[in-house]
Structures are given as C-alpha cells and as structure tokens.
Amino acid sequence: MTCDSASKLIPLYFYGELDPDEEDRLEEHLHNCVECTHSLDRQRTLASALDRRQVEAPQFLLEDCRADLMAAIQGGAPHADRSAKGPWTLFLEAIGSTFAGLNQLRQPVGAVALVALGFVAARFIGGSPAPVASGAPSDEVFATVRDVKPDNAGRVQIAYDETRRRTVTGSMSDQGIQKLLLAAAREENPAVRVESVGLLQRQAGSGEVRDALINAVAHDANVGVRLRALEGLKDMTADPEVRKTLAHVLLADDNPAVRMQVVDLLVAHRDDAMVGVLQNAVQREDNTSVRLKVEKALKDMNASIGTF
Amino acid sequence: MAQDAAGAVGARLNPQVDSLIRAAQRGDQDAFEQLVRAYDQSVLRIAMNLLRSPEDARDVYQEAFLRVYRNLNAFRFDCSFHTWLYRIVTNICLDQLRKRKVRKEESSVVETSDGAIDRMDTFEEEAAESDPERSLWNRQLKQKIEGALLDLTPRERMVFELRHYQGLRLRNIGEMLGTTEEAAKNCLFRATQKMRSVLGDFV
Numbered sequence: 007m008t009c010d011s012a013s014k015l016i017p018l019y020f021y022g023e024l025d026p027d028e029e030d031r032l033e034e035h036l037h038n039c040v041e042c043t044h045s046l047d048r049q050r051t052l053a054s055a056l057d058r059r060q061v062e063a064p065q066f067l068l069e070d071c072r073a074d075l076m077a078a079i080q081g082g083a084p085h086a087d088r089s090a091k092g093p094w095t096l097f098l099e100a101i102g103s104t105f106a107g108l109n110q111l112r113q114p115v116g117a118v119a120l121v122a123l124g125f126v127a128a129r130f131i132g133g134s135p136a137p138v139a140s141g142a143p144s145d146e147v148f149a150t151v152r153d154v155k156p157d158n159a160g161r162v163q164i165a166y167d168e169t170r171r172r173t174v175t176g177s178m179s180d181q182g183i184q185k186l187l188l189a190a191a192r193e194e195n196p197a198v199r200v201e202s203v204g205l206l207q208r209q210a211g212s213g214e215v216r217d218a219l220i221n222a223v224a225h226d227a228n229v230g231v232r233l234r235a236l237e238g239l240k241d242m243t244a245d246p247e248v249r250k251t252l253a254h255v256l257l258a259d260d261n262p263a264v265r266m267q268v269v270d271l272l273v274a275h276r277d278d279a280m281v282g283v284l285q286n287a288v289q290r291e292d293n294t295s296v297r298l299k300v301e302k303a304l305k306d307m308n309a310s311i312g313t314f
Numbered sequence: 315m316a317q318d319a320a321g322a323v324g325a326r327l328n329p330q331v332d333s334l335i336r337a338a339q340r341g342d343q344d345a346f347e348q349l350v351r352a353y354d355q356s357v358l359r360i361a362m363n364l365l366r367s368p369e370d371a372r373d374v375y376q377e378a379f380l381r382v383y384r385n386l387n388a389f390r391f392d393c394s395f396h397t398w399l400y401r402i403v404t405n406i407c408l409d410q411l412r413k414r415k416v417r418k419e420e421s422s423v424v425e426t427s428d429g430a431i432d433r434m435d436t437f438e439e440e441a442a443e444s445d446p447e448r449s450l451w452n453r454q455l456k457q458k459i460e461g462a463l464l465d466l467t468p469r470e471r472m473v474f475e476l477r478h479y480q481g482l483r484l485r486n487i488g489e490m491l492g493t494t495e496e497a498a499k500n501c502l503f504r505a506t507q508k509m510r511s512v513l514g515d516f517v
Binding site: 014017018021023048049052053055056059060061062063067068070071072074075076078079080229260261262263292293294295 | 343346347350351354355358359362363366368371372373375376377379380381383409413455456459477478479483484499502503506507509510513
C-alpha cells in the first residue's frame with residue numbers, strides 16, 4: 007500500500023468504516039510508516055478538538071419544542087405534562103436550569119423562577135385566613151406581597167395586591183360569555199388564547215368573532231392559536247377582509263404549517279385576484295412543500311407559475 | 315449523554331416503535347406523542363449542532379415533526395422509522411444550510427470588538443481555563459474550527475455531523491441522504507481533508 011492510498015483510508019479507519027481486509031492492510035502499512043502514523047494522530051487530534059464543539063439541547067428548549075408541536079397538532083390544548091406541573095416543579099426546574107451553566111439563557115430562566123416564586127407566595131396567601139372571598143364559593147383570591155414592615159408593637163404590617171379569581175359558567179350563546187371569550191383571545195397565556203379561539207371559531211357568525219379570528223391569524227405569536235383561528239375562518243373564505251388577511255399571512259407568516267393551511271383556504275374560494283398573490287408567494291417561498299402546494303394551486307387555476 | 319430510541323440506530327425492527335407508529339397511524343395522539351418523545355432529543359441535538367442557533371433548531375424540530383404527523387400514513391415500514399425521520403430532518407437542515415450559504419450567513423459566529431465569538435459558547439460546558447496562553451490557543455482553535463466547518467458544502471457538513479457527532483454508520487447516512495455508502499465515504503473523506511488543511515498547525 008502506498009502512502010497516498012493510506013491517507014485516503016485513514017479517516018475511514020478512524021471512524022471504523024473500513025472492511026476487515028482494508029483495515030488489515032492499512033494497519034500493516036501504519037506499522038512501517040512513521041508519516042502515516044503521524045497522519046492518524048492528527049486525525050485523532052482533529053476529532054477530539056471537534057468533540058469539544060458539540061452542544062446538547064437544554065431540557066427546557068426541548069420542552070418548549072414539544073409544547074409548541076403539540077399545540078400546533080391539537081390546535082392547541084395545553085400540553086398534558088405542562089398543565090400537570092405545579093408551581094414547585096416549575097420553580098425547582100427553573101432553579102435547576104439556572105445552575106446548569108447556561109449563561110445565555112439565564113435571564114429568561116431567572117424570570118421563570120421569579121414568576122414561580124410569585125405564584126408560590128400567592129398560593130400561600132390565598133390559603134391563609136386573611137383575604138377571604140366574601141362572594142360566591144367559586145371565587146378564589148390571590149395576593150402578591152409588596153411590602154413587609156414590623157411595627158413598634160411587635161406586630162407586622164404587610165401590604166399586598168389582591169387579584170380575585172371568579173368562575174362563570176354559561177352557554178356559548180350567552181353575550182357575557184362571548185365577551186369574555188373575545189377578551190380571552192387576547193390574553194397573555196397562549197393556552198387560554200388557543201382554547202378561546204377554538205371555542206370562538208364555532209361561533210363564527212358575528213362580525214366581532216370574525217375580527218377576533220382575523221386578528222389572531224395575523225398577529226398571534228403562538229402557532230397553535232394561528233392554526234386554530236385559521237380553522238375558524240374556513241367558512242368565511244369568500245369574505246374579502248378574510249382573503250386580504252390570508253394573502254398577507256401567506257407572504258408574511260414564518261411557520262410553514264400555517265402557510266400550508268392558508269393556501270388550502272385561499273383555493274377553497276375561486277378568485278382570480280389571488281393569482282398575483284400566489285405567484286408572489288412562489289417567488290418568495292423557501293419551504294419546498296409550501297411552494298409545491300402553491301404551484302399546484304396556480305396550475306389548478308390555469309395560471310402560470312411566474313409573472314415573467 | 316442522554317439516549318433515546320434514536321440510539322438504536324439502523325435497527326429496522328423495533329417492535330415497540332412499530333406498534334407506536336401503527337397506533338399513531340390510526341389517529342392515536344398519545345402514541346404519536348410517545349413516538350415524538352422517543353426521537354426528538356436527537357433531532358433537536360442535530361439541528362442545534364448543525365445550525366448553531368436555538369431559534370433555527372426550534373423551527374427544524376417543529377417542521378420535521380409536523381411533516382411526520384402529516385405523512386405518517388404514507389410510512390410503509392420499508393425502511394426503519396429512524397431512517398425515515400432522519401431523512402426528513404436532514405432535508406430540512408440541508409435546506410437551511412444551503413440558504414445560509416447563498417446568503418453568506420455565518421450561523422452563530424458573530425464579529426465583536428473582541429474578535430469573532432460563537433453565540434453558542436454559552437451552551438458548551440467548558441472548564442475554566444487558568445492558563446491564559448492555553449485559553450488563547452483554545453479560542454483560536456475554536457475560530458479555526460468554525461471557519462473550517464463553514465468551508466464544507468452543506469452535504470459534507472451533514473455527513474460529517476451524522477458520522478462524527480451522531481455516530482451513525484455511513485451506510486445509514488447514505489440511505490438517509492438518498493445516496494450510496496460510497497458517496498457518503500467520499501464526502502466524509504473530503505470533509506476531513508478540508509478541515510485538516512484549514513486547521514493546519516492546530517492539529
């Protein structure tokens with residue numbers, strides 16, 4: 007074996023990818039060749055230098071990905087494991103992550119820890135006899151302590167903000183319920199938005215509901231909420247306002263699953279005015295599946311794919 | 315390192331996974347979730363290592379498993395689920411790498427007044443280096459490595475990632491990338507040669 011052919015086999019030898027015959031021949035050559043042995047050493051040094059570059063995905067990134075995926079698939083029911091997590095679990099996880107050496111992500115993790123702490127504190131106060139709800143038994147009071155001051159008489163003065171939780175039950179046709187749902191569609195918690203948009207889409211008759219769905223499709227940060235809202239717009243694809251939003255979303259949304267569904271909705275109602283939008287999308291689309299879908303839609307409309 | 319079902323690389327028959335797939339094909343959401351959990355750690359790891367960006371890795375994760383979800387009924391058990399899934403993941407990652415090459419984006423490496431730094435450094439567990447000379451050498455080596463990896467074609471980068479970091483056999487890699495074992499071998503050879511020539515005195 008020449009040094010030239012040995013050098014071609016060294017990387018494969020290192021990775022254990024040679025067949026036994028080749029391996030034997032190379033080893034024999036290495037035994038007699040200082041230069042090729044040195045080359046194998048360099049291969050090992052390279053590999054160990056590269057080993058140090060490997061990164062592990064942090065657990066909470068994985069959990070976030072899982073929650074996003076399940077929200078997208080189910081149209082948004084909160085992830086089972088997530089909802090089962092109590093404040094202590096959240097808090098301990100956050101503390102655990104903070105000490106995991108993830109400097110870059112320490113800030114948001116710290117924020118979670120603070121929220122968890124606040125929530126834990128709130129639960130303690132909520133269970134204490136002081137701020138008792140005087141209304142219906144379904145009310146629950148949460149408090150956040152703002153200030154603690156001992157006074158001269160050996161007592162303590164505590165200042166806290168109080169948030170009252172109230173539960174209302176009613177039919178979907180009830181105006182009060184609908185108003186709350188419309189407000190919930192703009193809540194900070196994505197799980198609440200998903201659930202309320204999901205319920206609103208079944209009531210898609212009124213203009214207010216339509217506007218809430220349009221707003222969610224165009225502006226909601228959570229992909230599960232956007233997909234749910236799109237479902238709600240399914241029977242309104244003839245509405246010019248809805249079509250305008252869909253056209254905008256097709257070009258602007260960063261999630262391919264959303265864009266796929268938008269194409270479905272756009273082609274559900276034949277409208278030649280959409281040809282330009284679809285042609286524009288073909289030019290800009292970087293996801294193969296979405297592009298193929300748009301191209302197919304244009305073909306079905308007997309329109310050319312490019313604007314030329 | 316955490317192991318998941320993807321650790322059983324190349325195993326065409328995995329009765330537990332097969333029954334999860336069949337249940338998920340019948341519309342069982344729990345089975346689908348279990349299937350995801352069996353493989354998603356390694357999917358995210360590949361994406362993080364290749365793209366060096368948690369945001370991009372997240373997108374790859376989402377798109378890959380949504381594709382799996384939509385196309386699971388088309389899976390006919392003529393290759394292992396692992397191979398099928400990785401084919402999807404590698405396609406998405408290759409698309410991303412190609413796009414970056416076209417846009418000449420430099421993944422996570424950013425220029426600062428202190429020189430080039432890798433945003434992902436904070437993800438790596440590194441022992442504090444007390445020797446400043448050694449630390450400088452390490453930093454320079456790191457920069458060189460980033461440069462060397464950027465020099466690879468997306469396909470070479472992918473083969474190298476799957477062989478070196480994920481420990482997959484070249485035969486499986488060829489199957490995933492829709493090419494032969496021989497072509498995967500050539501890719502790996504080219505990748506290591508390029509890196510060795512860029513790294514020069516460092517290795």
